[in-house]
Every structure is written in structure tokens, then in C-alpha cells.
Amino acid sequence: MTERENDEMVVTPWEVRGTVDYDKLIEQFGVQRMTPDIPEKIASHAGFMHMQLRRGVYISHRDTDWWIGEHEKGNNVGLYTGRGPSGHVHLGHLLPWFFCKYLQDAFDAELYFQMTDDEKFLHYDELSLEEAIGYTYDNALDVIACGLDAERTHIFSDTEHIQHLYKIGLRVAKRVTYSTAKAVFGFNDSDNIGMIWYPALQAMTCFLQSDREGSNIPCLIPAAIDQDPYWRMTRDIAEKLGYYKPAQIHAKFLPGLGRGGKMSASQPETAIFTKDDPDLAASKVIGAFTGGQPTVQEQRERGGDPGICNVYAYYYFLFEEDDGALKRMEEDCRSGALICGDCKARLAGKVRAFLIDFQEKREKAKDRLDDFLLK
Amino acid sequence: MTERENDEMVVTPWEVRGTVDYDKLIEQFGVQRMTPDIPEKIASHAGFMHMQLRRGVYISHRDTDWWIGEHEKGNNVGLYTGRGPSGHVHLGHLLPWFFCKYLQDAFDAELYFQMTDDEKFLHYDELSLEEAIGYTYDNALDVIACGLDAERTHIFSDTEHIQHLYKIGLRVAKRVTYSTAKAVFGFNDSDNIGMIWYPALQAMTCFLQSDREGSNIPCLIPAAIDQDPYWRMTRDIAEKLGYYKPAQIHAKFLPGLGRGGKMSASQPETAIFTKDDPDLAASKVIGAFTGGQPTVQEQRERGGDPGICNVYAYYYFLFEEDDGALKRMEEDCRSGALICGDCKARLAGKVRAFLIDFQEKREKAKDRLDDFLLK
Numbered sequence: 091m092t093e094r095e096n097d098e099m100v101v102t103p104w105e106v107r108g109t110v111d112y113d114k115l116i117e118q119f120g121v122q123r124m125t126p127d128i129p130e131k132i133a134s135h136a137g138f139m140h141m142q143l144r145r146g147v148y149i150s151h152r153d154t155d156w157w158i159g160e161h162e163k164g165n166n167v168g169l170y171t172g173r174g175p176s177g178h179v180h181l182g183h184l185l186p187w188f189f190c191k192y193l194q195d196a197f198d199a200e201l202y203f204q205m206t207d208d209e210k211f212l213h214y215d216e217l218s219l220e221e222a223i224g225y226t227y228d229n230a231l232d233v234i235a236c237g238l239d240a241e242r243t244h245i246f247s248d249t250e251h252i253q254h255l256y257k258i259g260l261r262v263a264k265r266v267t268y269s270t271a272k273a274v275f276g277f278n279d280s281d282n283i284g285m286i287w288y289p290a291l292q293a294m295t296c297f298l299q300s301d302r303e304g305s306n307i308p309c310l311i312p313a314a315i316d317q318d319p320y321w322r323m324t325r326d327i328a329e330k331l332g333y334y335k336p337a338q339i340h341a342k343f344l345p346g347l348g349r350g351g352k353m354s355a356s357q358p359e360t361a362i363f364t365k366d367d368p369d370l371a372a373s374k375v376i377g378a379f380t381g382g383q384p385t386v387q388e389q390r391e392r393g394g395d396p397g398i399c400n401v402y403a404y405y406y407f408l409f410e411e412d413d414g415a416l417k418r419m420e421e422d423c424r425s426g427a428l429i430c431g432d433c434k435a436r437l438a439g440k441v442r443a444f445l446i447d448f449q450e451k452r453e454k455a456k457d458r459l460d461d462f463l464l465k
Numbered sequence: 466m467t468e469r470e471n472d473e474m475v476v477t478p479w480e481v482r483g484t485v486d487y488d489k490l491i492e493q494f495g496v497q498r499m500t501p502d503i504p505e506k507i508a509s510h511a512g513f514m515h516m517q518l519r520r521g522v523y524i525s526h527r528d529t530d531w532w533i534g535e536h537e538k539g540n541n542v543g544l545y546t547g548r549g550p551s552g553h554v555h556l557g558h559l560l561p562w563f564f565c566k567y568l569q570d571a572f573d574a575e576l577y578f579q580m581t582d583d584e585k586f587l588h589y590d591e592l593s594l595e596e597a598i599g600y601t602y603d604n605a606l607d608v609i610a611c612g613l614d615a616e617r618t619h620i621f622s623d624t625e626h627i628q629h630l631y632k633i634g635l636r637v638a639k640r641v642t643y644s645t646a647k648a649v650f651g652f653n654d655s656d657n658i659g660m661i662w663y664p665a666l667q668a669m670t671c672f673l674q675s676d677r678e679g680s681n682i683p684c685l686i687p688a689a690i691d692q693d694p695y696w697r698m699t700r701d702i703a704e705k706l707g708y709y710k711p712a713q714i715h716a717k718f719l720p721g722l723g724r725g726g727k728m729s730a731s732q733p734e735t736a737i738f739t740k741d742d743p744d745l746a747a748s749k750v751i752g753a754f755t756g757g758q759p760t761v762q763e764q765r766e767r768g769g770d771p772g773i774c775n776v777y778a779y780y781y782f783l784f785e786e787d788d789g790a791l792k793r794m795e796e797d798c799r800s801g802a803l804i805c806g807d808c809k810a811r812l813a814g815k816v817r818a819f820l821i822d823f824q825e826k827r828e829k830a831k832d833r834l835d836d837f838l839l840k
Binding site for chain 2: 283
């Protein structure tokens with residue numbers, strides 16, 4: 091059996107491993123494949139097409155077209171995304187948050203940002219509640235540093251803001267049987283009763299803005315596709331509770347710097363954290379897995395393969411805004427004109443500069459945190 | 466098959482029906498039978514033995530002797546009881562609350578009083594959350610009217626005070642598997658995920674005072690025996706969380722005015738509610754099932770049976786403080802000297818007077834509600 095065959099894909103809200111096959115996920119999860127009209131419509135409202143849309147980061151969705159249509163009718167629309175605060179934030183986490191900022195501006199939308207510290211505490215044996223809450227406030231600085239609008243962004247912790255959440259959570263929970271939760275999330279008898287309750291709390295955020303504003307407001311969730319089971323469950327009960335079904339737009343995972351897989355906080359050497367010392371981050375890039383040949387000479391002769399290269403992926407997803415430059419880089423790699431050392435050194439410089447800038451914004455976010463927290 | 470044989474005993478936190486066999490319950494639930502030393506010790510601290518103790522209302526317990534011992538060592542001890550606010554309060558509910566007032570005074574104890582409006586909402590299909598919360602505040606007036614001390618009593622609603630409760634609830638929930646909850650409460654796959662979570666919230670109150678005060682405070686729960694499954698579960702995890710196991714003292718159910726069974730809010734004609742018009746309540750007493758004979762003449766000849774008489778039970782549990790008078794009443798009933806009409810008329814007068822007084826206290830409680838709510 092080859093390494094590849096053994097590398098079974100597992101994508102659940104609590105675990106992503108193996109080589110992710112998005113076509114298979116789209117089919118398994120029963121979501122809609124992205125079609126060109128959606129990025130085009132979004133771009134028409136934003137004034138430009140976000141790099142993530144041009145690059146195909148968003149591979150599938152549910153009812154995003156409907157959500158845009160509601161905005162076009164002049165109705166308020168809202169956004170919801172979140173973060174499981176079990177560690178520090180890495181660049182992979184930032185992708186949907188940058189995208190939320192773009193959507194917030196384009197659609198003049200309130201964003202409800204959920205920090206699921208209860209879920210993380212309940213899931214990880216060794217994580218204390220104090221630690222999870224600590225990460226909530228620490229990670230919130232990263233969210234703010236992405237440039238979101240304080241007036242229209244509401245960051246909340248499940249544990250610290252529960253008084254705003256519990257009642258809607260109960261309304262959701264009353265509609266979800268254990269049987270359904272088991273089918274959707276694969277719960278079994280040895281799971282704790284907090285984990286079994288928790289989906290109600292993740293689902294309720296879809297209705298939080300509607301509940302607070304007293305009118306039915308379409309909600310779009312930009313998030314990685316591993317969170318889809320929650321929305322499948324939520325969509326089944328939304329109308330019974332008098333709300334619209336939440337819409338979703340699903341991102342790919344940003345690859346890690348190790349071979350295959352996504353960037354993962356559980357493999358710190360393969361992830362660039364926003365709090366990393368910029369020089370350390372640069373050195374992680376220098377040590378990254380690439381699609382290049384073992385020697386410079388072989389690279390010159392046979393060229394590299396950007397399709398399996400994590401360094402290329404970084405340029406692609408985050409660090410090369412210019413489509414023409416990206417295309418030239420790809421061609422130069424394949425032809426052997428570009429060698430990995432140079433390519434990595436340039437990325438390392440970009441990552442370094444990015445972190446210096448981001449960390450400055452993150453530092454400033456400390457004074458603005460309170461403006462962003464749910465009231 | 467006689468009516469009696471068909472009248473199978475069912476005692477769970479959500480349902481009590483059939484003829485309650487306390488001996489069987491004590492055995493089934495694995496609790497300790499009450500022994501005379503416990504009422505005596507309590508009385509020695511209170512300065513007198515409460516009528517409910519003299520009359521054997523408290524039939525079993527867990528570790529009540531230990532809890533008293535902790536107080537005797539000079540340690541702080543606490544009390545916890547509660548109410549499922551799904552309707553109006555009847556006299557049966559008041560029994561443990563009066564007893565809590567007695568214990569609060571005797572042991573200088575803080576009382577945490579939980580209104581489980583989340584549970585009631587989750588359990589009853591037709592009950593809205595607004596209704597359950599409405600009952601919380603309405604029922605709280607009854608609790609206060611029982612004479613508790615505002616300084617040492619903390620009434621809270623699961624939904625309205627969740628910010629004080631959720632974190633401890635999560636710590637409990639992380640320790641309880643679905644498997645355990647299923648075994649203890651008989652959950653099945655069609656139960657909603659809120660009900661499955663809820664035991665964590667009822668359990669956490671055992672630790673609430675300790676958590677708030679930052680020291681381990683022994684907790685005693687005076688409550689009807691149907692709530693025991695919660696404490697069985699809680700005792701299993703208490704020490705893992707760093708707390709003492711909660712102690713319990715279990716009350717019998719006050720019989721309803723219909724034949725057999727407890728007084729039940731779901732059978733309003735058999736229950737006297739604290740908000741009943743005193744005249745209506747008196748007329749319910751007049752219509753009560755008794756242990757008397759069909760006619761006055763037969764009663765005079767053969768006497769009645771106080772052992773099956775609900776009117777006698779009312780005197781016994783609540784309305785005849787004087788043990789000698791109660792004994793004479795019993796003897797006069799058995800001999801035929803006392804006939805039901807007279808006995809009921811006298812009770813009706815006592816119930817009427819009780820309600821007039823209680824309703825006045827209840828009215829005054831409206832101005833004091835805020836002093837009693839958990840801060």
C-alpha cells in the first residue's frame with residue numbers, strides 16, 4: 091500500500107486529515123459547486139474581485155446567490171463566521187476573515203464572529219476553560235487586525251457572552267434530537283453531554299442578528315468546508331423557528347508547509363502563526379516543502395511542479411496579488427528558470443513584511459478590543 | 466386486575482405517578498433511610514424540631530449527617546433547592562421551601578434556589594421560553610413568601626442568570642458521558658440535545674457557592690426524592706472537579722386532594738395553588754377525597770381511616786402543628802366521633818386563612834424580588 095492510498099481523507103468539524111478531495115466533499119456534503127456568476131455578482135457589489143475569488147479559494151456554497159439577491163432587493167443581510175480558540179492563529183485562519191472584511195464592505199453587512207471556547211474546552215481533555223477563554227481574547231486581536239469595521243462587527247465568546255446566546259441556543263436545541271445530532275456529527279455514547287449540546291450553540295449564531303434586530307435577516311457564513319455539518323443541521327430547523335436557512339460559502343484549506351494536508355496549529359513547524367517572530371516565520375518558509383527538484387541542476391533541467399508546491403500555494407492564496415506575476419512565476423518554475431531557493435527567499439521576505447505589518451495592527455487592536463465585543 | 470395493581474409506581478424527575486412506595490424507592494435509588502439521630506441533631510441547632518421532621522416527611526438522605534458535622538466543625542455549609550417553573554405553585558411545593566427556611570436559620574446557610582426554566586421549556590412541547598421565564602419570576606414570589614432571608618438567599622433562573630452558571634455547567638458536562646446520562650435518566654435517541662445537556666446545569670448548582678466563594682462548601686439539597694437521579698450523577702463527578710459530594714435530604718410528596726398520588730399542578734382541581742382565591746381553595750377542600758364512610762351514620766358506627774385520607778394528610782403535613790391535637794383528631798376519626806364534613810370545614814378555614822396570609826406576603830415579595838435574585 092502506498093503512502094497515498096493509506097492517506098484516507100477525514101473532514102469533520104473536529105478533524106481534517108489526509109489529502110482533501112474537494113470534489114468528493116462537495117458530493118458527500120451535498121453542497122452546490124461554485125459557479126462563475128457568484129464571484130462576478132460579489133465583485134459587482136465590491137467594486138473588484140477579491141483575489142480569493144479569482145483564485146478559486148471558494149469552491150462551493152449553499153444559497154449564496156439567494157443571499158446576494160436579498161441584498162439586491164434592498165434587504166439587510168448579515169455575515170457569520172467564527173473561530174475555535176484552542177491555540178494561536180495561523181495564516182490559514184486569516185483567509186476567511188480577510189474575505190469577511192471584503193464581504194462586509196461590499197454588502198454593508200453586520201458580522202457576528204463566534205469564539206467557540208466552550209466547544210474547544212469540551213473537546214480537548216487537556217484544555218482548561220481558562221486557557222480557551224484566554225485564546226478567545228488573544229485570537230480576537232487577530233480578527234480585528236484583519237481590518238473589520240468595529241461598528242458592524244460583533245465578536246463574542248460562547249462562555250463570556252452566554253447571556254446573549256443561551257435562549258436562542260435552547261430554541262435550537264429543542265428542535266434537534268440526539269438521533270439527528272448523532273447522524274450529522276457521528277456522536278457516540280462516550281461523548282460528553284456538553285459536546286452533544288454544543289451544536290445548538292454553533293447553530294444559533296445563524297439567527298442571532300435576526301433575533302437581536304427583531305427581523306428576519308439572511309445570513310451568509312464564509313468558513314472552511316469542514317464546518318458544513320453544522321449548517322446542514324441548522325438549515326433543517328431554521329424555518330421551523332421562523333428564520334431563513336443560513337447560506338454558506340466554503341473555503342478550501344490553506345496548505346501547510348509540510349507535505350500535503352492543511353496548515354495545522356497542531357504541527358507548529360508547518361504553520362506560520364501571526365505571533366511568530368518574523369525572522370522565525372521566514373525561516374519556516376525557507377524550510378518548507380516545495381515542488382522543486384533535489385538539486386539546482388535538476389531544477390534547471392527538468393523544472394518544478396507548482397501543483398504540489400506549498401510555497402507556490404502561499405503566493406497563490408495570500409502573497410501574490412498580481413495574477414500576471416503569479417502566472418509568470420508558475421511558468422518560470424515549470425521551465426526551470428526559477429529555482430526554489432530564490433522563490434522561497436522572496437516569499438520569506440513577503441511573509442516577514444506581512445507579519446511586521448500585521449503584528450502592528452494586532453498591537454493596536456488591543457485598545458480597540460472592547461469596541462468589537464458583543465454588547 | 467384491581468385499580469391498585471394497575472397503578473404502577475413511576476418516579477423520575479419528569480414524572481411521578483402511581484402509588485409511591487417509599488421503601489422501594491429507598492432501595493431502588495440506593496439512598497440512606499432516615500434515622501432518628503438526624504432530626505435530633507438538626508433540632509439541636511435549630512432550637513426546635515420542625516413539624517416536618519417530627520412527622521416523618523423526610524424519609525431518606527445521603528450524607529446529611531456529614532453535612533451537619535461539617536457545620537459543627539465550624540465550617541460554612543450551604544443549601545440548594547429549586548423549582549421547575551412550568552405553572553403556578555401549589556402547597557406541595559412549599560413544604561421543602563419552608564424546611565429550607567428552617568435549615569437556613571438553624572445552620573446560618575446560604576441558599577441557592579434554581580429556577581429550571583430551560584429544563585421546563587425543553588421538556589414541554591407547548592411551553593414557550595417566555596412562559597417558562599414568566600413562571601420563574603412569578604414562582605419566585607412564593608419562594609420569598611416562605612420567609613427566607615434575602616441576605617442569604619440567591620434565587621436564579623437558568624436562562625436569565627446563565628452568565629453565572631454556564632462555565633461551571635461546562636465543567637460538569639465535560640465529565641458526564643451520554644452513556645452515563647442515558648443510564649441515569651433513561652434518555653433515548655429521540656430526546657432533544659437540550660434535555661441531554663440540562664443535567665449538567667442542574668448538577669452545577671451543587672458547586673455554585675463553592676465556585677463563587679473560592680472554597681469548598683458542603684452543600685445539602687432538601688428536595689423531593691424524584692430529583693435523586695441528578696444527585697447520583699453529581700456525586701459521581703464531584704470529587705473529580707475538586708468539590709465535596711452534595712448531601713441530600715429527601716421529602717415525601719404531599720398527597721393531592723384526589724384519590725392517591727401527589728398533589729399535581731396538572732390536575733388543578735386536586736391542588737391548592739398559592740394564587741387560588743381563598744374561597745375557591747376552601748371549596749376544593751370541601752370536595753376532597755377523605756378516608757371517611759359514605760354516610761354520617763356509617764361514619765359514626767364504623768369510623769374513618771386517616772391512613773388513606775387526604776384531608777388528614779393536610780393537617781399532618783402542614784395545618785396541625787400540635788402533635789397532641791393531631792393525635793386526638795386521628796383517634797376521633799377512627800372512633801367515629803369526628804365526621805368528615807366537620808373535619809373538612811375546619812381544614813377549609815385553615816387553608817383559607819393560610820392563603821390570605823401567604824398572599825399578603827407574596828404581594829409584599831414583589832418589592833423585595835430584586836434583593837433575592839442572584840447577583
